[in-house]
Amino acid sequence: MLAILKDFLLNLFFILIPIFIVPLWVEERNIPRHIKQHLFTVCLALVIILCITIPVSSDPDFIFDLRQIPLWLGSLYKGPATSLFLCLVTIGCRLLFGGAGFLVTVITSIFIMITSMTLSKKFLQLSSKHRILLATALCAFSGSLSLELAQMFQGISSSSSIMSLTYLFVQPIFMLIVCSLKEMIYKNMELRKRIIRAEKMEVVSHLAASISHEIRNPLTAARGFMQLLEQHHLSPEKRKQYIQIAIEELDRAEAIITDYLTFAKPAPESVEKLNVKTEIERVIDLLRPFANMNSVEVKTTLAPFTITGEREKFRQCLLNIMKNSIEAMPNGGVLQIYVSIEKQRMLIRISDTGVGMTKEQIDRLGEPYFTAKGIKGTGLGMMVVYRIIESMNGTIHIKSEIHKGTEVSIYLPLSSSNSHDLTNEEKKFLQHYKTST
Template sequence: MSLLKEVILQLFFALTPFVLYNIYYRDKLQNYSRTFILITSSISLFLAMTFASSVVDGIIFDIRYVILFFGLVYGGMQTALILVLEFVLYRCYLGGEGMGVALLMLVCTFLLSVVIYKLYQKTHRKTLYTFLAGILFSLVALGLTYLFFPAYVKQHLAYHVFVIPFQNSVGIWLLMSLFSKAIADKELFIIHAQNEKIQAMSHVAASLAHEVRNPLTAVKGFLRLMQEGPNEPYKTEQYIKISLDEIQRTESILTEYLSISKPLQERHEPINVSEQLHVIQEVMLPFANMHNVELDVQIFDTPVTIIANPDEIKQVLVNFVKNSIEACADVPNGRVMLSILIEKGNAILLIGDNGIGMDEGQIQRLGSIYFSTKSSGTGLGLTYSYHVIHSIGGTIQVTSEPFIGTKFTITFPCLAQEKVEANLTA
């Protein structure tokens, strides 16, 4: 039973990079980096060697070769060499009569790992090569151990013939297959989330084109009036003022639209949510008008400051407002309401509509990947929005009734004014 516990513990250590990946990158719109592979593999290697499996003092067996191969595949040669150095230093520190054989095994398995890695990159049968790597690593360990400690191997033959190959082959299969699936799913999510953003902004752009055309038509008309009455300086001055106001408003709308549609950047800073609501109102008002929906935005007079990525918050607001407007598109007197307030040190954003609403089952699935209440939707817009809100410590509550409407209550940790000033002067 003790040996079984040790094997299960080693398999858990082998899965450390996979577990940490799902924790660290869960709310991020990016995939793994080589630095992440190096850090997690180093942690995994250290734990595996510290709590290694052993039947005789001084001769230890762990999941080290699995971790080394994983680091080579996903982190590259530099990562693998750093892991080799970590192993050598720590194994020398641990000592024991099996230390010399362990270092010789490392050299052999590392060279073997490089060969299998090159074959692994070229083949589509990655599962086969993964299992093959685990078996070969076990055979190298068995052969060299028998060469130097034949009596020990004969005494514990079942351990070396069954336990070690099982530990290595299952460990490497679990780690490689699960991690590969996780990064493939993340890559697919990133691509679809980016496409969802492009699709959302293209819908908004269609309404903006109509909205921009109106002031341009007005300016064109005033220019003609000035051309027809050049000797009326008072009217000309009035026409010029109106035309400049229309052009300024058009420029403001386009600038705010471009600020939202630009690529997202990794940054967190104090942002005033009230100002963000004003931007969203300017950009989304044409979209609401095109769907015959009233957009009512109540902006808080006092600055409501949170720490977040301004690009992400704008995109989140666009996603929620766009969904609310579309929910009201087929409803008479459709109305979308946005407001914000401060309560118990939190910024509370309220987004409500009198649209088609949702039932309890739909509410429970909101934010789940690929779930959408729209026939042509993917649900990734809200999935991304939920991730952004949760990543900055926010929460989302939804109340809705079919054919009555929906209300989102989004709570953010609010930054106190003195902290805002400290951040701005830092």
């Protein structure tokens, strides 16, 4: 009995392969719809061949196996064309083994094909639960029909009576299991598609709302001052002042659009060699008044390594990170910037002693419109940072603890690929670094 059950489970394993592996494999690779259908049909045909070739048990004339399960699955779920193809495969494969049982296979296969052609459209319109129950009932009936026909045409030996009863009991149960799993996988795939579609729509709606909100203010101000220019009694000084304000507001709108384009088009436009030490010092000079205002001390350990990238984008990246660090220390603190070499890549480590972040906040950093600053943030700064670092073939890692501070580590490829290409200043720093560590 255990040997029989083992062979039934082997047939079940063959059937579950296209049910589990094929849909997931196809979904991951975005294969066209028509190819998906043909691939599933071919897999079911191979399963039928395997079930007949490696049966549970076989008399001289009758073969016990679970071929009817994939035959019903393909016929009910995929329609008449698939049903006809699978029936021909079943009959053709069974023909190779001969015996009176071949006639039983022909009759049951034709019955399955005709029944599925009649029910396939209505079957797909049923609820998931009703589809499972109907498929199980049909499979149980076709199994009983096969045994009745075998008894009628050739008779089944007494040694096969236990196998017949087991077959009548096991096949519907396995059909119930297979159909339930197929429906579950189908539901999960549909749910995943809906979630992805909803996320895309949410991003679009957020983007539209954010752009309209951010750009409407400067445009409204510019429009108002341009309307004031129509007043004839304005003095030349006032007119010039209004024009200047309108231009400034338009420039602000342009800067906002530039931030969005940085996210949408992260590829560098004018690539050049950048001295990291020089670029960091420039950004620190820009932020020093802001740091002083927040009682933040800036400490640096810089090295003159060169990287490849777009100067303005790289400065913008550093500016966003350092500004976030300073804003995270409203009561003062220390901002440390450290540059070195780690695993043949340049490391820029920016750390603060600020309020820190939770693990959930760290995981969401870089998402559009997510900010840890509350109403003060737009959620675009770190999004832009991630895109710029990505465009420079770099990676970014963030560590943080609440009330202890945050550490941002940026890894970028050096423009000098080997030690012979390093400048004298870089070689001196590397030598100092190796001896000190």
